[in-house]
Amino acid sequence: MVGGRAVTAGDGVGWETIGVHVPFPRWTIRASLPRVPAHQVSRDSFMATHHIQNPVWTLVVPVVGLVAVGAGAAGFSPAASGAIATLIALILAACVFAAVHHAEIIAAKVGEPLGSIVLALAVTVLEVGLILSLMLGAGDGGATIARDTVYSAIMIITTGIVGLSLLFGSRRHHEQTIRIRGTSSALSVLSVLAVITLILPNFTVATHGPTFSTVQLLMVALTSLVLYCAFLFVQTVRHREYFLPEDQDGDGVHDVPSQRTFWSSAVLLCVALAAVILLAKSLSPVLAGVITGAGLPFSFTGVIIATVVLLPEGIAAVRAALANRLQVSINLALGSGLATIGLTIPAVAMADLIGGFNIALGVSPAQTVLLVLALFVSALTLGNGRTNILFGAVHLSIFAMFLLISAVP
Numbered sequence: 001m002v003g004g005r006a007v008t009a010g011d012g013v014g015w016e017t018i019g020v021h022v023p024f025p026r027w028t029i030r031a032s033l034p035r036v037p038a039h040q041v042s043r044d045s046f047m048a049t050h051h052i053q054n055p056v057w058t059l060v061v062p063v064v065g066l067v068a069v070g071a072g073a074a075g076f077s078p079a080a081s082g083a084i085a086t087l088i089a090l091i092l093a094a095c096v097f098a099a100v101h102h103a104e105i106i107a108a109k110v111g112e113p114l115g116s117i118v119l120a121l122a123v124t125v126l127e128v129g130l131i132l133s134l135m136l137g138a139g140d141g142g143a144t145i146a147r148d149t150v151y152s153a154i155m156i157i158t159t160g161i162v163g164l165s166l167l168f169g170s171r172r173h174h175e176q177t178i179r180i181r182g183t184s185s186a187l188s189v190l191s192v193l194a195v196i197t198l199i200l201p202n203f204t205v206a207t208h209g210p211t212f213s214t215v216q217l218l219m220v221a222l223t224s225l226v227l228y229c230a231f232l233f234v235q236t237v238r239h240r241e242y243f244l245p246e247d248q249d250g251d252g253v254h255d256v257p258s259q260r261t262f263w264s265s266a267v268l269l270c271v272a273l274a275a276v277i278l279l280a281k282s283l284s285p286v287l288a289g290v291i292t293g294a295g296l297p298f299s300f301t302g303v304i305i306a307t308v309v310l311l312p313e314g315i316a317a318v319r320a321a322l323a324n325r326l327q328v329s330i331n332l333a334l335g336s337g338l339a340t341i342g343l344t345i346p347a348v349a350m351a352d353l354i355g356g357f358n359i360a361l362g363v364s365p366a367q368t369v370l371l372v373l374a375l376f377v378s379a380l381t382l383g384n385g386r387t388n389i390l391f392g393a394v395h396l397s398i399f400a401m402f403l404l405i406s407a408v409p
Helices: 056-073 082-110 114-173 180-203 214-238 259-293 300-322 326-342 344-355 365-381 389-407
Strands: 019-024 027-032 048-052 253-257
Touching (some): 114 180, 114 214, 114 300, 114 365, 253 259, 259 300, 300 326, 326 344, 365 389
Antiparallel strands (some): 019 027
């Protein structure tokens, strides 16, 4: 008994008690301090604040990436030897992880759901940069790289990342909850964008093949951008509460970066993104040779690009699910899927109009079946607000079929 009474974490109705927890066997005694109205106390007021610091490797890797770019410009081409190509590939992968880390630092500063948007935008910049770099260096095969990458990214997100998050999260926490309104909003926009960009081109007659005419491509790009911006408005302003994770941590440590860490991450994020794009351009001939040598179809390039770009964010999503923050996982996954189409397609469309790539967006019949199946199953498993381990297994089974059809069409 301290200050005349024992209190608990849920003490008081309409009031908050700010205090210090004193450990005691089977009981928690909180030393009572002056009380203030609950509406005047933020969550951070009674949480210990810990400043996030950038690990040394995240400071060094972007600089090393720029050095590698300079070395390539000086004549050290990845095509010269396998050792150089392997080293450049490792540096590129490290730069991707560094870029996503710095995006996470910025996200931690701005909070949810803006944090998930920052991560999605960073991943989209990486994806667009890699697509354009490979399109410029791929020759005739460059017309399908955008389609293959966007399709692969959506499948990896909706079946791979979501599947692993549901599986590992449910394995540890039995059942987890998400907000239906936010999830259904994201899925509805994702379904529309996926169908009009990847399936509709197969049924238009203005041009031959799975392509859009110039007018159609401009309209699809504009529609994608407008829908994505509308979703961002709903997520961040109009119905922000739909996407906020439920507070399941209680009192604890609130990790936020300092101002110095925040600004250094902002600068290093730009450096890492530039290094990734430039290194990818130099590696494009080597990547094409490796895929051909392995007996894989050229379309598998999209799977590789999407995997490299989404790997760090996928790890972050699974970690959030393991920490019983499934809403954050879903925000990360579906937000990336929306940004993949809503921002990538307009950027690629502008590149097509300028460079004359004549990009093909329509996917094959087998890919159409898998895409529709992935969206349909996502609506079922994420549409009731509660998840379990079976849902994760269902998503991962579709992911396995996606990998099989990508490698052996």
